[in-house]
Amino acid sequence: xxxxxxxxxxxxxxxxxxxxxxxxxxxxxxxxxxxxxxxxxxxxxxxxxxxxxxxxxxxxxxxxxxxxxxxxxxxxxxxxxxxxxxxxxxxxxxxxxxxxxxxxxxxxxxxxxxxxxxxxxxxxxxxxxxxxxxxxxxxxxxxxxxxxxxxxxxxxxxxxxxxxxxxxxxxxxxxxxxxxxxxxxxxxxxxxxxxxxxxxxxxxxxxxxxxxxxxxxxxxxxxxxxx
Amino acid sequence: xxxxxxxxxxxxxxxxxxxxxxxxxxxxxxxxxxxxxxxxxxxxxxxxxxxxxxxxxxxxxxxxxxxxxxxxxxxxxxxxxxxxxxxxxxxxxxxxxxxxxxxxxxxxxxxxxxxxxxxxxxxxxxxxxxxxxxxxxxxxxxxxxxxxxxxxxxxxxxxxxxxxxxxxxxxxxxxxxxxxxxxxxxxxxxxxxxxxxxxxxxxxxxxxxxxxxxxxxxxxxxxxxxxxxxxxxxxxxxxxxxxxxxxxxxxxxxxxxxxxxxxxxxxxxxxxxxxxxxxxxxxxxxxxxxxxxxxxxxxxxxxxxxxxxxxxxxxxxxxxxxxxxxxxxxxxxxxxxxxxxxxxxxxxxxxxxxxxxxxxxxxxxxxxxxxxxxxxxxxxxxxxxxxxxxxxxxxxxxxxxxxxxxxx
Numbered sequence: 001x002x003x004x005x006x007x008x009x010x011x012x013x014x015x016x017x018x019x020x021x022x023x024x025x026x027x028x029x030x031x032x033x034x035x036x037x038x039x040x041x042x043x044x045x046x047x048x049x050x051x052x053x054x055x056x057x058x059x060x061x062x063x064x065x066x067x068x069x070x071x072x073x074x075x076x077x078x079x080x081x082x083x084x085x086x087x088x089x090x091x092x093x094x095x096x097x098x099x100x101x102x103x104x105x106x107x108x109x110x111x112x113x114x115x116x117x118x119x120x121x122x123x124x125x126x127x128x129x130x131x132x133x134x135x136x137x138x139x140x141x142x143x144x145x146x147x148x149x150x151x152x153x154x155x156x157x158x159x160x161x162x163x164x165x166x167x168x169x170x171x172x173x174x175x176x177x178x179x180x181x182x183x184x185x186x187x188x189x190x191x192x193x194x195x196x197x198x199x200x201x202x203x204x205x206x207x208x209x210x211x212x213x214x215x216x217x218x219x220x221x222x223x224x225x226x227x
Numbered sequence: 228x229x230x231x232x233x234x235x236x237x238x239x240x241x242x243x244x245x246x247x248x249x250x251x252x253x254x255x256x257x258x259x260x261x262x263x264x265x266x267x268x269x270x271x272x273x274x275x276x277x278x279x280x281x282x283x284x285x286x287x288x289x290x291x292x293x294x295x296x297x298x299x300x301x302x303x304x305x306x307x308x309x310x311x312x313x314x315x316x317x318x319x320x321x322x323x324x325x326x327x328x329x330x331x332x333x334x335x336x337x338x339x340x341x342x343x344x345x346x347x348x349x350x351x352x353x354x355x356x357x358x359x360x361x362x363x364x365x366x367x368x369x370x371x372x373x374x375x376x377x378x379x380x381x382x383x384x385x386x387x388x389x390x391x392x393x394x395x396x397x398x399x400x401x402x403x404x405x406x407x408x409x410x411x412x413x414x415x416x417x418x419x420x421x422x423x424x425x426x427x428x429x430x431x432x433x434x435x436x437x438x439x440x441x442x443x444x445x446x447x448x449x450x451x452x453x454x455x456x457x458x459x460x461x462x463x464x465x466x467x468x469x470x471x472x473x474x475x476x477x478x479x480x481x482x483x484x485x486x487x488x489x490x491x492x493x494x495x496x497x498x499x500x501x502x503x504x505x506x507x508x509x510x511x512x513x514x515x516x517x518x519x520x521x522x523x524x525x526x527x528x529x530x531x532x533x534x535x536x537x538x539x540x541x542x543x544x545x546x547x548x549x550x551x552x553x554x555x556x557x558x559x560x561x562x563x564x565x566x567x568x569x570x571x572x573x574x575x576x577x578x579x580x581x582x583x584x585x586x587x588x589x590x591x592x593x594x595x596x597x598x599x600x601x602x603x604x605x606x607x608x609x610x611x612x613x614x615x616x617x618x619x620x621x622x623x624x625x626x627x628x629x630x631x632x633x634x635x
Contacts, residue, residue, distance in 0.1 A: 058548065058628045079552050086550020097545045097632065101245055113234055114550035160549070 003070055005167050005199045006032040006055060011064030011074075013050050013222075024050040026222045028064070032201060034167070037194040039210040040203045042219035048203050049172075051219065055201065056089055056170045057081045069167045086115045090161030094173035096153040098145040104156045105141040108132060111164050131159040135189065151182035158189060162198070169193065171202040175209055187212045232562075239563040242535070243570065253531040254571030256524025257611065261575025261604045263517035266582045269594035271510030275502065276595060282498055285366045288333070290473055291498070292317065292325075292459040292480070293491045315455035316489045319448065322459050324483060329476055331467035336362035338458035339447050345391070345399060345440060346412040352398035354391065354440035356413070357457075358447025365462055369436030374407045374422030381421075381443040388446075389413065390422040392437040416450055418442060469494055521607060524571065525615035532564050532619035543623055544631025557624040564616025565609050572608030576601055 013025040025047045032038055042048050053059040054066065057073060066074040069088055076084070098107045108128040112119070119127070132141050135155045145153055154174060161169055171190070175183030183206070191212055194200050204210050218226035243250045294315035322337045339358035344351050361377045372393060381388055389411065391399075396406040409420050426436040448454050463472045473492045480490045536543070543556055583594040
């Protein structure tokens with residue numbers, strides 16, 4: 001039986017705006033097993049971003065438990081969270097979020113700067129190049145983001161997300177700014193990564209993209225309405 | 228989780244390179260500050276070594292007796308205020324007595340400072356006018372370019388003759404006009420010019436042979452009705468301890484002046500250390516003023532780093548999402564500020580070499596850039612970068628990753 005990559009138990013997130021308390025996430029409980037490909041859907045303001053921020057360890061729940069890779073993480077300090085983000089989570093964003101003026105290769109290698117996997121610089125470079133090659137960017141490793149197409153940029157971002165071999169890939173509307181054909185290509189890559197055994201959690205608006213997922217979690221008004 | 232030091236440097240250089248013009252303008256304050264500090268220190272050093280070598284050329288066996296009590300910390304030296312302005316109690320008889328009573332003295336030369344101008348056919352020169360003796364030659368202060376220096380006979384016969392420096396000669400006579408044998412008026416009397424002297428070194432000792440005029444001391448004593456001396460220069464014979472002779476002369480003089488210590492005896496070492504003190508203070512003062520621009524430069528760096536942090540909010544968000552800790556971000560921006568200011572320091576050092584070259588080519592000052600001043604400049608630039616980089620770097624490190632990622 002595959003282990004739980006994510007286990008969320010009764011997680012609430014409440015934002016304070018002066019005197020008012022605004023609940024963004026109410027009693028969310030989710031289990032995602034290793035090797036699953038899950039889509040999170042819901043209208044804007046439904047709490048998707050809040051959920052992604054908590055799952056991505058960029059934010060902490062107000063209360064509730066969060067186990068990532070069977071380890072309790074909701075009480076960890078900033079430094080520990082940074083380390084977990086570096087080692088266990090691969091982020092993919094709607095707007096790619098590559099570093100400008102930095103080559104595709106250096107972008108992919110960037111997470112190495114903040115981890116200590118004990119690899120030599122040469123080995124890191126070799127590994128990053130291999131990932132870029134597998135994703136079809138062999139000819140583009142020296143290119144800067146502004147010299148790449150949207151689809152190519154997102155592929156660089158995917159290579160960056162998996163460079164430290166994380167347990168979880170978090171994708172936030174990864175095809176949101178791409179045309180539908182390029183979007184399909186990106187989803188094919190996701191499918192392939194999933195087939196290799198990677199756990200993927202993807203926020204999307206697009207039912208066509210959600211079809212690639214094994215399972216859909218729907219949110220509305222901060223509550224999970226379908227799991 | 229320590230980020231590689233060199234990686235930070237590379238990131239910093241890349242970021243500086245991406246904003247070349249802005250970075251250069253930011254560095255200007257540091258560039259100007261560093262080059263000003265180094266150049267001023269180099270000038271101080273240059274002046275010091277030229278004067279030092281001049282003093283050393285007089286020989287390490289030199290002793291100088293000054294009227295008045297001169298201590299090393301009141302700016303004594305040769306041009307000290309108390310020694311030239313006060314009423315002197317030093318006389319030609321004192322000099323004679325020293326020659327007769329103190330052993331181990333090789334040469335003695337008395338100097339009487341006079342005030343007066345030299346007039347020739349409607350032209351006037353304002354030299355440093357002294358009464359002197361032939362023995363002054365031992366101090367190697369000048370070369371006789373033309374004619375001769377004073378001799379014993381001039382003094383014995385109280386001849387109305389004068390030896391002038393080349394600057395003085397140039398003031399009185401046109402080009403091609405031979406100063407020798409010309410008659411000049413000093414006070415009410417007429418004097419014949421018997422020699423022209425010159426010196427190549429820039430003298431700040433207070434005795435610059437180029438702008439001096441020397442008449443026989445006996446002539447001066449009579450013409451100016453004065454028997455007070457302002458300097459007695461002595462050289463100690465070989466085999467005698469200089470400090471011990473200095474002490475002996477001092478004690479002898481105090482005894483002669485009925486127990487009043489109204490003279491000072493300085494050795495070459497005393498003069499050099501006074502010089503050190505005075506020039507050191509002056510250099511420190513000037514470079515302190517120049518250092519203000521370093522602070523201004525630091526503020527410039529802080530300003531541009533704050534702008535840079537805001538501009539790169541997104542980058543900070545990305546880096547944090549990828550696992551950068553607050554410490555990593557802090558180090559990155561501190562490194563960038565330090566690199567910025569270090570490059571500024573480097574350009575400043577280059578500029579100070581250029582400034583020294585110009586000074587050397589167009590003035591009498593030969594600045595000497597010392598390795599220690601370069602080291603100091605680099606240390607100060609890095610420190611300025613770090614000190615003024617702290618605020619922006621803290622601002623960067625504190626950014627919330629979620630907010631930062633949302634920043635457009």
